[in-house]
Amino acid sequence: MSATRTELPALHLAGVTKSFGPIEVIQGVDLDIRPGERHAVIGPNGAGKSTLFNLISGMFPPSSGEILLDGQGITGLSPHRINRAGLARSFQITNIFHRLSVFENLRIGVLARHGVRYGLFRPISRMRRVNEETAEVLERVGLRARGEDLAGDLTYSEQRALEIGMTLTTGADVILLDEPTAGMSREETAEAVELIRSVTQGKTLLMVEHDMSVVFSLCDRVSVLVYGSILATDTPERISANREVQEAYLGEEAS
Numbered sequence: 001m002s003a004t005r006t007e008l009p010a011l012h013l014a015g016v017t018k019s020f021g022p023i024e025v026i027q028g029v030d031l032d033i034r035p036g037e038r039h040a041v042i043g044p045n046g047a048g049k050s051t052l053f054n055l056i057s058g059m060f061p062p063s064s065g066e067i068l069l070d071g072q073g074i075t076g077l078s079p080h081r082i083n084r085a086g087l088a089r090s091f092q093i094t095n096i097f098h099r100l101s102v103f104e105n106l107r108i109g110v111l112a113r114h115g116v117r118y119g120l121f122r123p124i125s126r127m128r129r130v131n132e133e134t135a136e137v138l139e140r141v142g143l144r145a146r147g148e149d150l151a152g153d154l155t156y157s158e159q160r161a162l163e164i165g166m167t168l169t170t171g172a173d174v175i176l177l178d179e180p181t182a183g184m185s186r187e188e189t190a191e192a193v194e195l196i197r198s199v200t201q202g203k204t205l206l207m208v209e210h211d212m213s214v215v216f217s218l219c220d221r222v223s224v225l226v227y228g229s230i231l232a233t234d235t236p237e238r239i240s241a242n243r244e245v246q247e248a249y250l251g252e253e254a255s
């Protein structure tokens with residue numbers, strides 16, 4: 001039987017490397033992310049997790065190797081083109097426009113998807129659709145009551161929710177979240193987990209996450225990155241029982 005489109009990995013990395021000067025920070029990563037799964041990348045500080053996300057989202061090209069999104073080559077493409085191909089990313093450092101309203105922040109992504117640069121001169125009906133879609137995302141990320149407020153006035157966890165909303169506006173099927181619960185209290189983390197679970201329904205999620213309780217409650221599989229290589233990929237339960245993984249973390253603590 002020939003392979004159907006749905007059998008392709010949502011994201012496929014083969015032999016991906018990245019060097020900064022003489023240092024190979026990513027050392028031949030092979031990784032398949034299945035369509036519809038929620039997958040975490042964990043690993044000690046400096047293991048290369050952010051660099052891996054930068055390679056996938058096109059912030060810089062890999063030194064070698066290949067990256068496919070839904071079977072389509074995206075290696076070395078610009079972040080904009082990768083986004084148009086169906087991958088959206090949120091950042092560890094908040095990446096929102098503080099002096100625009102929450103609604104306006106989200107509308108930027110919706111406008112980009114519709115290819116409308118100068119919304120003012122476009123037919124009213126199209127703007128109405130853009131506004132409706134923006135309002136829908138606002139609702140999905142639980143910020144309806146904050147729509148008219150400046151993004152800069154949101155609380156930290158609301159800003160993270162807004163960022164997640166911005167990844168949704170582009171309509172991407174593959175979402176990359178870089179430490180979405182970093183710096184949150186236990187209650188905020190629990191809310192963020194529920195939000196991520198609901199908004200990524202039917203999508204593929206790849207996230208960097210340090211909090212193992214988040215990984216356990218949200219993710220189907222986990223990959224462990226150590227010194228730029230994948231040490232293991234498995235279910236959260238099997239990963240936490242994995243001797244080599246435990247040693248990689250204990251090694252870090254000991255040092």
Ligand SMILES: Nc1ncnc2c1ncn2[C@@H]1O[C@H](COP(=O)(O)OP(=O)(O)OP(=O)(O)O)[C@@H](O)[C@H]1O
Nearest residue numbers: 020021025043044045046047048049050051052225
């Ligand atoms: N643009 C760059 N130029 C040179 N070195 C870099 C660059 N980006 C990252 N590095 C180096 O690559 C290594 C991996 O960094 P990276 O930020 O990807 O790790 P990480 O696993 O995300 O760490 P953390 O958990 O602390 O965020 C580090 O040694 C870092 O100093």
